[in-house]
Amino acid sequence: MSALRVAVLLSGSGTSLDNLLERIDAGELAARVVVVIASRADAGGLARARRRRVPAVAVPRKEFADVRRFNDALHAELARHEVDLVALLGFLSPFETRGFAGRTINVHPALVPAFSGKGFYGARVHEAVLARGCKVTGATVHFCDDEYDQGPIILQEAIPVRDDDTPETLAARVQALERRLVPEAIRLFAEGRLRVEGRRVRIAPAPGGAPS
Numbered sequence: 001m002s003a004l005r006v007a008v009l010l011s012g013s014g015t016s017l018d019n020l021l022e023r024i025d026a027g028e029l030a031a032r033v034v035v036v037i038a039s040r041a042d043a044g045g046l047a048r049a050r051r052r053r054v055p056a057v058a059v060p061r062k063e064f065a066d067v068r069r070f071n072d073a074l075h076a077e078l079a080r081h082e083v084d085l086v087a088l089l090g091f092l093s094p095f096e097t098r099g100f101a102g103r104t105i106n107v108h109p110a111l112v113p114a115f116s117g118k119g120f121y122g123a124r125v126h127e128a129v130l131a132r133g134c135k136v137t138g139a140t141v142h143f144c145d146d147e148y149d150q151g152p153i154i155l156q157e158a159i160p161v162r163d164d165d166t167p168e169t170l171a172a173r174v175q176a177l178e179r180r181l182v183p184e185a186i187r188l189f190a191e192g193r194l195r196v197e198g199r200r201v202r203i204a205p206a207p208g209g210a211p212s
Helices: 015-025 044-051 067-079 123-132 167-190
Strands: 004-010 031-038 056-058 085-088 104-108 136-143 153-160 194-197 200-203
Touching: 004 015, 004 044, 004 167, 015 031, 015 044, 015 167, 031 044, 031 067, 031 167, 044 056, 085 167, 104 167, 123 167, 136 167, 153 167, 153 200, 167 194
Parallel strands: 004 031, 004 085, 031 056, 085 104
Antiparallel strands: 104 136, 136 153, 194 200
């Protein structure tokens, strides 16, 4: 089976990109990151990609008058790399799936549909979780459609919120979840084991075994 060709879209430091590349290098999934696209020219993820000799390009959101032209530029770049799957790893600009419907995933630092949607990203999510007095939070990997955090959920896992948590300590534990769930979702996609039925994602059993 040929390696799944993954495009990573990001806006920040690229720690999730590093984690994904490390999992690939360790042989945990048959995938290859073929391009990294950042919505900011100063995104640290671009330097991380270039150090690993992964093609990296900035498509700065602020340079485009509207979202559609911005997405035209994103999709023009994706078209150059024969991409199988788009992974939004901390991408903070609107992405129109277009030809990648059913082939775009996003990670969100909460249990979708809680604390999700427009305006909920990064530290804002963890601050809202603490302000609401939640007892649990977590991470969600889901397919994307053209609405914020609305696509079918692939993987989701919860962790307890501790009495002494701060947004920073909570973020660290949620990020640890994300770094396990994202590669697992990509592995399942690469193995052809994900089937969308309405709002639900069914995970087919591994060959010769139970679902994993």
